[in-house]
Amino acid sequence: MPELPEVETVVSLLKTLVVHEVIESVEIYWNNIIGEPNVTTFRNNIEQQVITDVTRRGKYIIFALSNGHLVSHLRMEGKYYVYDEKVEKDKHTHVIFNFKSGKEMHYHDTRKFGKMYLYPKNEPLAILSKLGYEPWDQDLSADALLDLAKRRSISIKAFLLDQSVIAGIGNIYVNEILFTTKIHPAQPVNTLSKKQFDAIIKATASILSAAIESGGTTIRSYTSSLGVTGLFQQQLNVHNRQNEACNVCGSDIEKIVVAQRGTYLCPICQSIQ
DNA sequence: AATTAGACTCGGAACC
DNA sequence: TACTTCCGAGTCTAAT
Numbered sequence: 001m002p003e004l005p006e007v008e009t010v011v012s013l014l015k016t017l018v019v020h021e022v023i024e025s026v027e028i029y030w031n032n033i034i035g036e037p038n039v040t041t042f043r044n045n046i047e048q049q050v051i052t053d054v055t056r057r058g059k060y061i062i063f064a065l066s067n068g069h070l071v072s073h074l075r076m077e078g079k080y081y082v083y084d085e086k087v088e089k090d091k092h093t094h095v096i097f098n099f100k101s102g103k104e105m106h107y108h109d110t111r112k113f114g115k116m117y118l119y120p121k122n123e124p125l126a127i128l129s130k131l132g133y134e135p136w137d138q139d140l141s142a143d144a145l146l147d148l149a150k151r152r153s154i155s156i157k158a159f160l161l162d163q164s165v166i167a168g169i170g171n172i173y174v175n176e177i178l179f180t181t182k183i184h185p186a187q188p189v190n191t192l193s194k195k196q197f198d199a200i201i202k203a204t205a206s207i208l209s210a211a212i213e214s215g216g217t218t219i220r221s222y223t224s225s226l227g228v229t230g231l232f233q234q235q236l237n238v239h240n241r242q243n244e245a246c247n248v249c250g251s252d253i254e255k256i257v258v259a260q261r262g263t264y265l266c267p268i269c270q271s272i273q
Numbered sequence: 274a275a276t277t278a279g280a281c282t283c284g285g286a287a288c289c
Numbered sequence: 290t291a292c293t294t295c296c297g298a299g300t301c302t303a304a305t
Contacts, residue, residue, distance in 0.1 A: 002292060032287085059293080075293045076288090111288045113293065151302090154282070163294085170292055217292080239292095260284075262291070 002059050002074040004135070004168030005211035009230065010080065011061055015054040017082045018063075022050050022100040030094035033107065035115040035127065042118050046070065058131045058167030071117040071125055072107075078114030081106045131167040135204045140166065142197035149189040149197075156192060157185035158259035160200070169204065172217055175239045175264045177203045184272040185258040185265055191273065210235060238264040 026043050028034060034042050045068070053064035063070040072078070081087075083104045089096060095107040095116070107114070117127050133140040148165055159165060160174045169177070178185050180203040183196060192200075211217060216230030217239075233240070237247050242255040246266040256263050 006292075073293080076291070077293095109288090113287060115294090152281075153301095158282090161293095172292060 002076075002078065003170035003173055003217075004056075004059060005173070005208055005214075005232065006216035006230065007056050007059050007061060007074065007168075008212045009216045010074075011054050011056045014061070014063075014080060014082070018051050018099070018103075018105055019053060020050065021103060021105075023047055023065075023097055024100045025098045027089075027096040027098070028094070029089070029096075030112055032112065033094045033109065033114060033116055035117045037118065042116075045120070046118055057125075057128050057134070058163055059170070060128060060131075062125070062128075068118060068120045068123070069125055071119070071127055073115050073127075074109070075111070075113035075115070077111050078107065078109040081108060130164050132163060132165040133167065135166060135168060135201075135208050140201055142194045142201065145197040145200070146192075146194055149192065152189055154189055155186045155258055156183055156189045156200075157261070157263060159189040160204075161259060161261070166204065168208070171261050172236070172239045173204075173207055173211065176207050176237060179238045179264075179266060179270060180207065182269050184270045185263045186256075187272055238266060240264065 023046055026046055028039055028043060031039050046065070049065040049067050051063050051065060055062045055064065059073060061072040061074070063072070083106070085102055085104075087104060087106070089106065090108070092110045093106045093108050094112065097105040099105070117125075119125055133144070145165070149159060152159065157174055157178065160169050160177065161171070175185070177200060181196065181199040183192070183200070211232040214230060214232035214235065217232040217236065218230040238253050241253045241264060243252050245251070246253055246269060249266065249268050251266055251268040253264055254267050256265070
């Protein structure tokens with residue numbers, strides 16, 4: 001369920017629901033959800049900590065704790081549900097946080113791809129260390145992207161999906177960004193101009209902002225946790241619109257494969273250079 | 274010039 | 290019918 005706007009939506013909701021909660025105990029039903037440290041240490045160290053804030057970096061959720069940080073990635077299908085009282089776990093509930101207040105937070109993940117990492121206070125959040133610019137970072141410039149792109153032969157689509165370049169863009173939004181900027185997804189990234197990178201930076205910020213405004217995009221597994229449904233799918237220009245009319249020129253939207261991912265584009269508006 | 278460490282790219286696996 | 294990332298194998302490249 002996760003690209004930056006969906007994660008941001010979840011973070012906003014979790015902030016209202018779990019800040020100040022005290023983690024009394026944690027039940028772990030699928031060990032591989034815990035990335036580090038080992039399951040026993042994770043459980044022992046997180047118990048009795050207070051959740052003091054919930055924030056985001058790229059597609060990661062960061063729970064600030066009284067004595068460290070819990071970092072969580074939802075990968076394809078992870079979801080959090082918060083309940084006021086005890087609720088039976090279902091088949092795909094893999095971690096339950098029991099709060100002192102009696103509330104519970106359940107981590108649910110059909111494919112079990114998601115991961116959690118617990119770091120002690122004052123230790124670096126190692127899993128975040130390779131992430132690139134946040135989309136609104138003042139240091140994110142066309143020159144910076146040009147520099148990162150110049151030695152690389154991959155497509156612009158693969159480049160924008162690389163989380164070490166810009167953090168938070170996934171398959172839905174990269175399709176939209178490249179449509180808005182009229183760039184073919186398979187265009188080699190070392191052939192783009194400074195002007196094109198400028199356009200990409202602007203489009204990224206405006207598309208992601210609009211998506212956050214709409215509560216994200218509801219596609220397949222994503223109805224954001226807590227039962228909230230995103231509405232941005234109503235504003236998608238190309239993603240999931242194979243054979244529908246381009247909103248700019250009326251041509252049929254095509255679906256191809258680029259960077260091993262389903263890729264939607266308007267073949268007229270986005271010609272390869 | 275040949276070797277090599279490191280960067281990069283691609284494809285498969287994680288899950289069921 | 291795929292909203293993600295990690296890892297290993299193979300390839301390229303800059304430095305020695």
